[in-house]
Amino acid sequence: MSVPHQPAATARPRTPREPGELFGPRTALFAEVLAAGVYCTLASLPVITAPTAFAAACRLLREAADDGRPATPGRYLAALRAPGAGRSLRAGLALLALATLLALDTALAGAGLPGAAVVRWVLAAVGAAALLVGVRAAADPAVADAGWRRALSGAVSRSGEDRRGTAWLAAALCLTGVIAWMSPPLALLAPGALAFAVTAVEARAAVREETAPQA
Secondary structure (H helix, E strand, O other), rough: OOOOOOOOOOOOOOOOOOOOOOOOHHHHHHHHHHHHHHHHHHHOOOOOOOHHHEEEEHHHHHHHHHHHOOOOOOHHHHOOOOOOHHHHHHHHHHHHHHHHHHHHHHHHHHHOOOOOOHHHHHHHHHHHHHHHHHOOOHHOHHHHHHHHHHHHHHHHHHHOHHHHHHHHHHHHHHHHHHHHHHHHHHHOHHHHHHHHHHHHHHHHHHHHHHHOOOO
């Protein structure tokens, strides 16, 4: 008695990403985020290089998402050496000056002046808004070529238009700060998690702009 021939089952192609994921398999993403966090922290030690270091971390994760490139030290150094290094150092000096000014104003507000509580809240809001716009500008792919001024202008516009993304970034900033405060050793990895968050939000915003109906 002959058994009817059955065609061999064809294996389904394995997709590199799960539905709804922006960055591919979760295990690979976790390793990329950890690596980006370590690189960014080390490159930010001189303080004025912090904007450049964070922008390079965002670029590293974006390349890992788009092209599957591994987050190696060599690729991170290449991102650090991207055009516009002088502009990035000036941005670092501006960031340091702003942080110093806010710290001095906060210290003066705590010296028993009238309305000190209100001034503290206003300064905290200004600092949080500046930080949110800054990290969003760092994830702009054109920040190295067009400069920080144009990137900051675009980040301000996107922050107002993409309110949901702005809320997610605010939550990511708060969560990153809380984690670093509760466990200082994790502060070494915190920039990677924050870079992942802002890169994901910016990727989502870019997709929305591409799929939005033209007027």
